[in-house]
Amino acid sequence: MDRRIELARAGDEVAFGELFGPLRGELHAHCYRMLGSDHDAEDCVQETLVRAWSSLQRFEGDSVRPWLYKIATNRCLTLIERRGRRELPTDLSAPSTEAVWIEPYPSARMAWTAQLTPEARVLALEGVELAFVASLQQLSALQRAVLLLRDVLAFAASEVAELLDTTVAAVNSALQRARKVVGSAPTQQATLASLGEAATRELGRRYLSAWEAGDVEAIVSLLTEDAKYSMPPLPVWFEGVDGIRGFLLDGPLKQQWKFVPCQANGQLAFGTYMLEDGRYVPKGLDLLALRGPAIAEVVSFLEADFAEFGLPLSLPLLR
Incomplete structure (x- = not known):
């Protein structure tokens, strides 16, 4: 086990920062894709880190990354249930002044991708393109989470099933339905x-x-x-x-x-x-x-x- 996990469990905030700090950028992008809002994503990341700190004693495993994504994704699912989905005007069948709008995402938030391989960086940037984020909002919350965890973040189906407390069959079914809705149009x-x-x-x-x-x-x-x-x-x-x-x-x-x-x-x-x-x-x-x-x-x-x-x-x- 990473020594920093033990130190963080003992209350070492520096060790906690070393563990979770490098993951903050990619986690923020994940929450933005789920929620379609930069501000909601920031709130979700902050709450995720607070929950991770308070429940670190119960963590079992060698890597905190999947665990952190589980906390963040479940928080996003709760927010989606409470607030509904976000839209762009062109996605509506009729104009609506009551719609909640997708927000733009500052590219400076993607600075963390500089450490990735060129192929991984392109995939990460494609994941925050406006058309893709808008298409995600047309999916159910579960389909949204599965598509992102599988196709963008490359978690295995068994890992996604564990993260979402469901079965591999349910994950595969949701992924197939999500891919049909999102499609495969050329990316920006x-x-x-x-x-x-x-x-x-x-x-x-x-x-x-x-x-x-x-x-x-x-x-x-x-x-x-x-x-x-x-x-x-x-x-x-x-x-x-x-x-x-x-x-x-x-x-x-x-x-x-x-x-x-x-x-x-x-x-x-x-x-x-x-x-x-x-x-x-x-x-x-x-x-x-x-x-x-x-x-x-x-x-x-x-x-x-x-x-x-x-x-x-x-x-x-x-x-």
Whole structure:
């Protein structure tokens, strides 16, 4: 047994930190995938660590990682039961002001993936892509947990059955049903790798420049014909080049904008700032989904916490 487990059981907080600290990042990402909320994930991780500390005397085993995932997953299952699932406007059959929205995920939270192999890092980033997280919310809580533990975290079916206090047969059945719902669409990581860093950066530059110039035709020229544009927490959304063009001309492009590149959910993103009272103030976090060299979807999170994404809280007139 790891000597640090014995020390932590004896009340050594340093040993506890050495055991659990390196797992915090991956655990946070797991909770985000389950819950679709950065803030709920943070609460879940904090409670998981508190419960781990208080129940360490009862821990039996050589590795704390599966045990920690069991605590965190069960906490997530409880929260899902209490709070229901989160949505994106484009997932709703009809607009609803009562929906609870998925939150964007700061890519800085994925810094822990730098220690992984290239293949494992790509898999971890694919797991927080917005489309994948949104598709998870359409699953039952059990299916969600099984899919993540098996396909993202690579636990064996027998391990997952033990973590969730169920049978291997139930795990395999839930996994099959979950895979049918989630599907296997191309990921953003694959698209970005195919485009290459230079082409991706150029696409981002063109999107930024078109908005700052107020050039609607330049903006829509970057979109796929069936592109979608949504702005949670507003339940309405727009589809297709003509629909998005009309919306932009009727509203946003009557204002002046500045965009600052960032990353969210492992995807291309921008902090958007509108000119107001002599300065540019935050208005939304635009998260882009690409299909080939074009933009297939823009989700503009109007209530994103800019500080969490390393974005300034205002911009001067000259930049």
